[in-house]
Amino acid sequence: xxxxxxxxxxxxxERAVVTTCSxxxxxxxxxxxxxxxxxxxxxxxxxxxxxxxxPDDAVCTYLNxxxxxxxxxxxxxxxAIVMECAARALAFxxxxxxxEIKYQGxxxxxxxxxxxxxxxxxxxxxxxxxxxxxxxxxxxxxxxQNTH
Amino acid sequence: xxxxxxxxxxxxxERAVVTTCSxxxxxxxxxxxxxxxxxxxxxxxxxxxxxxxxPDDAVCTYLNxxxxxxxxxxxxxxxAIVMECAARALAFxxxxxxxEIKYQGxxxxxxxxxxxxxxxxxxxxxxxxxxxxxxxxxxxxxxxQNTH
Amino acid sequence: xxxxxxxxxxxxxERAVVTTCSxxxxxxxxxxxxxxxxxxxxxxxxxxxxxxxxPDDAVCTYLNxxxxxxxxxxxxxxxAIVMECAARALAFxxxxxxxEIKYQGxxxxxxxxxxxxxxxxxxxxxxxxxxxxxxxxxxxxxxxQNTH
Amino acid sequence: xxxxxxxxxxxxxERAVVTTCSxxxxxxxxxxxxxxxxxxxxxxxxxxxxxxxxPDDAVCTYLNxxxxxxxxxxxxxxxAIVMECAARALAFxxxxxxxEIKYQGxxxxxxxxxxxxxxxxxxxxxxxxxxxxxxxxxxxxxxxQNTH
Numbered sequence: 267x268x269x270x271x272x273x274x275x276x277x278x279x280e281r282a283v284v285t286t287c288s289x290x291x292x293x294x295x296x297x298x299x300x301x302x303x304x305x306x307x308x309x310x311x312x313x314x315x316x317x318x319x320x321p322d323d324a325v326c327t328y329l330n331x332x333x334x335x336x337x338x339x340x341x342x343x344x345x346a347i348v349m350e351c352a353a354r355a356l357a358f359x360x361x362x363x364x365x366e367i368k369y370q371g372x373x374x375x376x377x378x379x380x381x382x383x384x385x386x387x388x389x390x391x392x393x394x395x396x397x398x399x400x401x402x403x404x405x406x407x408x409x410x411q412n413t414h
Numbered sequence: 415x416x417x418x419x420x421x422x423x424x425x426x427x428e429r430a431v432v433t434t435c436s437x438x439x440x441x442x443x444x445x446x447x448x449x450x451x452x453x454x455x456x457x458x459x460x461x462x463x464x465x466x467x468x469p470d471d472a473v474c475t476y477l478n479x480x481x482x483x484x485x486x487x488x489x490x491x492x493x494a495i496v497m498e499c500a501a502r503a504l505a506f507x508x509x510x511x512x513x514e515i516k517y518q519g520x521x522x523x524x525x526x527x528x529x530x531x532x533x534x535x536x537x538x539x540x541x542x543x544x545x546x547x548x549x550x551x552x553x554x555x556x557x558x559q560n561t562h
Numbered sequence: 563x564x565x566x567x568x569x570x571x572x573x574x575x576e577r578a579v580v581t582t583c584s585x586x587x588x589x590x591x592x593x594x595x596x597x598x599x600x601x602x603x604x605x606x607x608x609x610x611x612x613x614x615x616x617p618d619d620a621v622c623t624y625l626n627x628x629x630x631x632x633x634x635x636x637x638x639x640x641x642a643i644v645m646e647c648a649a650r651a652l653a654f655x656x657x658x659x660x661x662e663i664k665y666q667g668x669x670x671x672x673x674x675x676x677x678x679x680x681x682x683x684x685x686x687x688x689x690x691x692x693x694x695x696x697x698x699x700x701x702x703x704x705x706x707q708n709t710h
Numbered sequence: 711x712x713x714x715x716x717x718x719x720x721x722x723x724e725r726a727v728v729t730t731c732s733x734x735x736x737x738x739x740x741x742x743x744x745x746x747x748x749x750x751x752x753x754x755x756x757x758x759x760x761x762x763x764x765p766d767d768a769v770c771t772y773l774n775x776x777x778x779x780x781x782x783x784x785x786x787x788x789x790a791i792v793m794e795c796a797a798r799a800l801a802f803x804x805x806x807x808x809x810e811i812k813y814q815g816x817x818x819x820x821x822x823x824x825x826x827x828x829x830x831x832x833x834x835x836x837x838x839x840x841x842x843x844x845x846x847x848x849x850x851x852x853x854x855q856n857t858h
């Protein structure tokens with residue numbers, strides 16, 4: 267997981283703030299962007315602008331929970347609810363993975379475009395330079411013929 | 415789920431206190447048995463006496479969590495940890511189901527035993543009564559013969 | 563798991579035939595009851611009479627699958643489908659557990675009823691015997707008084 | 711999911727051959743690479759060369775299974791085994807997602823490198839051209855001065 271603030275993208279290893287709209291932020295960005303602090307009016311997701319009205323719509327979570335937490339967090343819930351919680355958490359993870367694939371694909375595409383632009387620009391420059399060199403050679407030849 | 419205090423066994427529908435040793439109590443029993451209140455020394459499970467040292471070894475849980483809770487409770491955790499939490503909660507549920515099967519089976523067995531004991535006691539009583547009746551009939555016959 | 567044929571109820575440990583209506587049978591009962599063999603017309607569940615039209619509505623399954631099976635059985639499916647398959651299998655298991663709890667509870671209830679019936683019958687018999695004994699004692703006393 | 715044969719990488723939508731070493735191939739590649747056909751000696755994974763000795767080490771799977779399949783595929787298995795199967799399938803999926811992230815990241819990196827190489831090559835060419843142009847300008851100036 268990486269912070270979904272595109273200016274940050276720091277690797278999340280210990281704590282993170284997750285939203286029910288499937289976004290995740292480092293604790294610093296969450297505070298800076300008004301996600302973790304109670305303010306007037308509902309919170310909004312900095313990534314997708316969704317209103318986060320319920321208390322658990324954005325929560326701080328420990329990414330490496332202790333053993334007793336892992337044992338008791340869902341205990342007592344019916345198997346159907348347990349599987350619902352697990353399925354939603356997996357959907358969250360897969361959304362983040364899909365976004366990362368898209369992000370890396372976007373990076374590859376945008377660099378490919380810059381490569382093509384650069385290549386075209388340089389080709390232009392080299393054509394201009396070759397034209398000028400050719401021009402200068404002709405000038406020299408013309409001067410040489412005139413002086414003889 | 416039913417409260418694991420055998421004197422209570424009340425149906426748990428809203429809130430319950432669960433332990434990492436796979437037991438569950440109604441909130442009243444948990445308080446009465448010193449499970450939910452912080453006391454000197456580690457807490458102990460009223461059902462199996464296990465020491466509950468870590469903060470999440472006994473926690474109060476809502477059995478019908480809200481939608482935002484279900485979405486965010488495990489979000490951000492890796493799929494491996496998500497599945498670990500889910501598997502432990504399912505093991506908890508299955509332990510409780512197995513205990514309930516055992517409990518109902520124990521009830522059936524103990525009533526079967528009481529049935530057999532009662533049946534034997536009554537058979538004795540009836541045999542005694544029949545013997546006494548036979549004895550009295552013979553006595554009457556003997557008196558009748560003597561008086562003629 | 564136990565065979566859902568009430569006359570059998572054998573413990574299922576190796577292979578079993580499961581249905582999509584959440585019932586399970588030992589291989590012998592499944593064959594005897596026409597569940598595993600292809601016959602004319604759709605198969606029916608021997609427990610609930612549901613029509614089993616699709617090929618996977620009743621399948622023979624190994625209850626202790628090998629490691630390579632466990633790894634590959636759901637591999638390739640999306641996390642959403644994986645969780646759907648798992649949730650359905652857990653619902654199956656919980657239905658069976660709930661039925662077993664009901665069955666044991668039914669046993670306990672029916673033995674409790676038989677206990678009460680027996681107890682009432684015996685009480686009647688003993689009352690009758692006591693009345694007859696009392697009657698005979700009075701008869702003896704009356705005869706004794708008459709003979710003096 | 712995409713076919714793990716790097717020359718193919720076709721999107722997998724209907725059927726695919728999955729291996730217990732977490733790789734997946736389109737049916738055509740699986741056949742072409744000897745994965746689906748029974749041959750002498752154990753099969754080997756075309757992606758990582760792992761020996762696939764057990765029958766379920768490489769299986770053809772339907773990526774959009776029917777409803778009756780989804781209901782019965784894991785039914786009858788204990789919750790612990792159900793969760794084990796699900797966890798392994800999720801690990802498979804996440805491995806593939808991680809590989810795709812790596813692949814897209816590798817693409818981005820390799821195009822970045824090509825961009826830098828191209829940029830350096832062009833800079834050299836342009837420097838050479840500029841030097842030659844400067845040289846020719848000086849030559850023209852020198853000729854012009856000599857002719858006056």
